[in-house]
Amino acid sequence: METIMITWKKAWPTLAIIWWTHWNEVCWIRLLDFLKDNLTIKSWKVILIYGNPEAIAKWVRQVWMNLNRAFLEDEKLDSTQKGTYEYRRSRDIMEILKECDYSLDIHSSPTIWSKPMIICENNAIEIASYFPFDIRCEWFDEIDPWSTEYFINSIWKVWIWIECWYHEDPIASIRAKECTFALLSSLGMIDFPKKKYVQKQFIANAKYITKTDDFKIARFFDDFEPIKSWELIWSDWWNPVYSKDWWYILFARDRNEIWVEWFVEIIDWDF
Ligand SMILES: [Zn+2]
Numbered sequence: 001m002e003t004i005m006i007t008w009k010k011a012w013p014t015l016a017i018i019w020w021t022h023w024n025e026v027c028w029i030r031l032l033d034f035l036k037d038n039l040t041i042k043s044w045k046v047i048l049i050y051g052n053p054e055a056i057a058k059w060v061r062q063v064w065m066n067l068n069r070a071f072l073e074d075e076k077l078d079s080t081q082k083g084t085y086e087y088r089r090s091r092d093i094m095e096i097l098k099e100c101d102y103s104l105d106i107h108s109s110p111t112i113w114s115k116p117m118i119i120c121e122n123n124a125i126e127i128a129s130y131f132p133f134d135i136r137c138e139w140f141d142e143i144d145p146w147s148t149e150y151f152i153n154s155i156w157k158v159w160i161w162i163e164c165w166y167h168e169d170p171i172a173s174i175r176a177k178e179c180t181f182a183l184l185s186s187l188g189m190i191d192f193p194k195k196k197y198v199q200k201q202f203i204a205n206a207k208y209i210t211k212t213d214d215f216k217i218a219r220f221f222d223d224f225e226p227i228k229s230w231e232l233i234w235s236d237w238w239n240p241v242y243s244k245d246w247w248y249i250l251f252a253r254d255r256n257e258i259w260v261e262w263f264v265e266i267i268d269w270d271f
Pocket of ligand 1 (some may be wrong): 021022025107108
């Protein structure tokens with residue numbers, strides 16, 4: 001499972017497209033087949049990176065740890081983490097990304113209840129406005145200092161991360177394809193009639209970390225569900241914990257691991 005390079009004669013600058021960071025997120029398979037066989041570019045270079053080949057070979061979401069948590073600096077990872085396949089793979093990907101100027105990271109979700117969205121920083125807003133999404137979220141760099149995007153940001157390159165919706169639905173693949181084409185077109189690599197989308201903007205404001213290995217949310221929360229002031233969110237050792245403000249909840253799930261991300265607090269961009 002080799003990294004695929006598609007090169008025009010002047011192979012610079014370079015765009016990386018990353019997929020399969022998580023083995024079960026397969027919305028891009030049709031897109032990959034299409035790009036491998038049909039993509040001809042007018043300039044630049046495209047590198048197609050398989051995120052986690054060992055997980056793919058083993059049919060597991062991850063082998064030892066979440067690859068998207070392995071992009072931290074060495075001193076922030078412990079020796080167990082540094083002994084994993086995902087750590088070594090993250091270092092290989094980092095070497096590739098150092099040569100790249102832009103990146104697109106494609107993900108999808110195990111549930112139809114998730115909301116499709118773009119996550120990017122200010123430097124990618126113009127390009128992201130051509131992606132077929134209603135929701136765009138910023139400031140994840142502050143909140144998620146361990147992902148592929150955190151690393152790309154640290155080397156001053158431009159990244160866009162897309163959550164295309166439910167893995168198994170063809171709509172997620174169609175969305176991934178349109179984003180890829182809109183990006184290639186924005187960078188002048190192909191001709192593609194891109195169009196602008198109206199997107200509601202949010203900011204990732206805070207992240208909650210589990211404090212026990214048995215963390216339970218109070219009830220099911222939809223992604224971007226509005227949380228009211230004084231709403232019950234969880235019970236911390238049987239003490240009810242209430243929201244103190246109005247905000248939106250994202251990625252809230254029960255977790256059986258301590259010190260991991262448990263949900264993200266999102267607020268309106270024009271708060
Ligand atoms: Zn993912």
